[in-house]
Structures are given as C-alpha cells and as structure tokens.
Amino acid sequence: RIQSVVRGVGGYLPAHILTNDELSKRVDTSDEWIVQRTGIRQRHIAAEGEMTSDLALNAAKSALENAGLTAEDIDLIIIGTTTADRTFPSTAALVQQKLGISHGMAFDIQAVCSGFVFAVTTADTYLKTGQAKRALVIGAETFSRIIDWTDRTTCVLFGDGAGAIILEAQEVAADAPENGVLASSLRTDGTHWDKLYVDGGVSASKTVGFVRMEGREVFKHAVGMISDVIEDVLEKTGSTTEELDWFVPHQANKRIIDGAGKKLGIPAEKTIVTVDKHANTSAASVPLALWVASRDGRIKKGDLVMIEAMGGGFTWGASLIRW
Numbered sequence: 001r002i003q004s005v006v007r008g009v010g011g012y013l014p015a016h017i018l019t020n021d022e023l024s025k026r027v028d029t030s031d032e033w034i035v036q037r038t039g040i041r042q043r044h045i046a047a048e049g050e051m052t053s054d055l056a057l058n059a060a061k062s063a064l065e066n067a068g069l070t071a072e073d074i075d076l077i078i079i080g081t082t083t084a085d086r087t088f089p090s091t092a093a094l095v096q097q098k099l100g101i102s103h104g105m106a107f108d109i110q111a112v113c114s115g116f117v118f119a120v121t122t123a124d125t126y127l128k129t130g131q132a133k134r135a136l137v138i139g140a141e142t143f144s145r146i147i148d149w150t151d152r153t154t155c156v157l158f159g160d161g162a163g164a165i166i167l168e169a170q171e172v173a174a175d176a177p178e179n180g181v182l183a184s185s186l187r188t189d190g191t192h193w194d195k196l197y198v199d200g201g202v203s204a205s206k207t208v209g210f211v212r213m214e215g216r217e218v219f220k221h222a223v224g225m226i227s228d229v230i231e232d233v234l235e236k237t238g239s240t241t242e243e244l245d246w247f248v249p250h251q252a253n254k255r256i257i258d259g260a261g262k263k264l265g266i267p268a269e270k271t272i273v274t275v276d277k278h279a280n281t282s283a284a285s286v287p288l289a290l291w292v293a294s295r296d297g298r299i300k301k302g303d304l305v306m307i308e309a310m311g312g313g314f315t316w317g318a319s320l321i322r323w
C-alpha cells in the first residue's frame with residue numbers, strides 16, 4: 001500500500017506587524033475588546049506589491065529546506081487560498097513558475113479557511129492513487145486585501161501569511177505501521193453561504209469586494225461542526241482524543257478553539273495556539289501553526305496530530321496525521 005508521509009514543513013509571515021493598539025487608532029475598538037473576544041493581539045500584513053504567491057513561495061522554500069529537497073523533487077502543488085493573485089492562472093501555477101519548474105501539476109483549492117485541510121486531503125488522495133510522488137501543500141492568504149478597514153466587526157480579526165507541508169508517497173508492506181495522513185473528513189453546507197462571504201467577485205459584480213460576516217452565526221455553528229468531523233476521523237481510525245499528541249485547530253478565535261477543546265476533551269497543553277500573534281490567516285493558519293510548533297520542538301516525528309478548520313461556505317474538515 002501507499003501512504004502519504006510528512007517530509008517537511010515551512011512557513012512565512014510578512015515583516016509588518018499591526019498591533020491592536022494601532023488598529024484602535026483607525027476604528028472604534030480597543031486592545032481589551034479584541035483580546036477578550038478573540039485572543040488576537042497582533043497580525044502580520046503583506047507589503048504593497050507582496051502577493052499571495054510571494055508568501056506561498058517563501059513558505060514553499062522553507063518547507064523544501066526543512067525536507068532537504070529541491071523544487072525538482074515536487075510533482076504536485078496544491079494551494080488552499082481565497083485571495084489568489086489573479087482570477088487566473090491559479091496561484092499554484094504562479095508558485096510553480098517562481099520555483100523554476102514546469103513538470104507535474106499545480107492547482108488551487110477554494111474552501112476559504114478550510115482550504116489547507118481540503119488541500120491535504122486532496123494531495124493525500126492523489127499520492128495514494130499513484131498520480132503524484134511528492135506534493136507541496138500550501139495554505140496562503142493576503143486577507144488584508146479583502147478587508148474593509150473601516151468595518152471594526154471584521155478588520156480586527158484577520159492577518160496575512162503562508163504555511164506549507166510536503167507530503168511524499170511511500171510504498172510500504174500491507175502490515176507496516178501507519179504513517180502520514182491516516183484519515184480525513186470534509187464537509188460543505190452551502191445553505192450558510194451568506195453568513196460569511198465576500199460581497200464582490202468576477203461574475204457577481206466585477207469588483208473584488210470585502211469580507212462580510214455574521215460573527216455570532218459563525219460562532220454558533222463552529223464548535224459543533226468542528227467536533228463532528230474530528231469525531232468522524234477518530235472513528236475512521238479507531239483512535240481516541242486521549243491518544244492525540246497535538247490538536248492543531250484553525251486559528252480564528254481563541255474562544256472557538258477553547259470551546260472545541262472542551263467539547264472534545266482535549267487539554268489546552270496539547271492545543272497549538274497562534275491566533276494571538278497571527279490572527280486569522282484563513283487557509284494559512286493551520287500550516288503556520290504546524291510550522292511554529294515543529295520549529296519550537298513541540299510536534300515531533302511519530303506524534304499523532306489532529307488538524308481541523310471551519311470557514312466560509314460553510315466548509316469544514318479534519319485530518320489525522322502520524323507526523
């Protein structure tokens with residue numbers, strides 16, 4: 001059988017940091033309100049002209065270096081993004097070009113904040129069915145470009161960044177211990193689309209538009225949806241929450257992360273939190289958290305890691321990975 005094992009992880013955050021105090025000079029908000037409601041203290045913002053593909057490229061290079069591989073070794077690039085450089089070609093095609101390769105395939109996945117989990121699940125399927133050997137799976141966003149910076153209900157929540165992992169197809173004996181992506185569960189329910197959306201787009205309005213959100217409605221659904229897919233993945237693999245070494249949730253809001261942990265019985269010590277420093281970077285949040293926790297030595301080879309995300313659509317999903 002073939003398994004999709006993790007070869008490397010990388011990340012990139014734009015240099016400019018925007019603090020809550022700086023934001024409170026632009027809109028009627030305060031550090032206290034933002035920290036109490038969301039746990040966010042600061043966010044990174046891409047520089048003028050710095051595009052999603054630039055962030056993704058830096059994360060890709062960082063993951064390649066971590067894996068001891070070069071771009072030549074990659075034959076599949078999937079980017080979860082909702083803030084593509086251009087309407088087309090895909091950001092993945094642009095990253096492929098910037099990496100200096102032209103073999104294999106590259107495409108984007110649009111599942112908003114769940115984009116990375118959808119991308120991991122897609123790459124896992126391509127590898128396990130023999131359609132590719134080594135996948136660069138990236139979550140990259142410049143959400144700052146679709147934020148209405150006069151709307152305090154949304155502008156305090158988001159940030160820019162990119163994270164990446166490299167998955168490799170490994171042929172093993174049928175009875176070999178299971179490694180890499182063990183199981184995933186993905187869901188979409190489009191009936192909720194207007195609770196979290198962008199009020200622009202090529203076909204709808206020929207404009208880029210801004211993020212619009214009914215925050216309370218999103219909050220209300222988040223914990224239940226996250227728990228459902230995590231329980232599904234645990235059931236598929238015959239695992240329990242006690243066996244998890246690390247819980248790496250989408251970083252939207254500390255209260256959602258705490259709520260999910262409490263419902264599932266996952267202790268705070270096993271939960272990776274970066275929302276304080278990165279804010280919500282949409283599809284980039286999970287790989288950035290993986291990068292941070294691998295770099296500081298928390299996530300180690302052999303650890304059992306649960307990743308999950310929920311976002312616009314609504315979309316939601318989880319994957320269990322033997323690191």
Ligand code: ACO
Nearest residue numbers: 029030033037113152153156215216218219252253310311
């Ligand atoms: N600063 C100060 N006051 C604010 C701000 C702000 N930035 N934003 C809203 N308020 C005010 C509101 O105007 C409202 O005032 P009012 O009572 O006078 O009308 C009051 O604060 C309470 O507003 P609510 O929206 O009810 O506040 P709530 O406690 O629900 O917190 C929040 C808002 C943080 C957005 C919360 O609903 C939430 O976290 N929702 C989840 C949404 C989320 O994380 N989305 C991210 C994208 S989706 C994803 O990634 C899963």
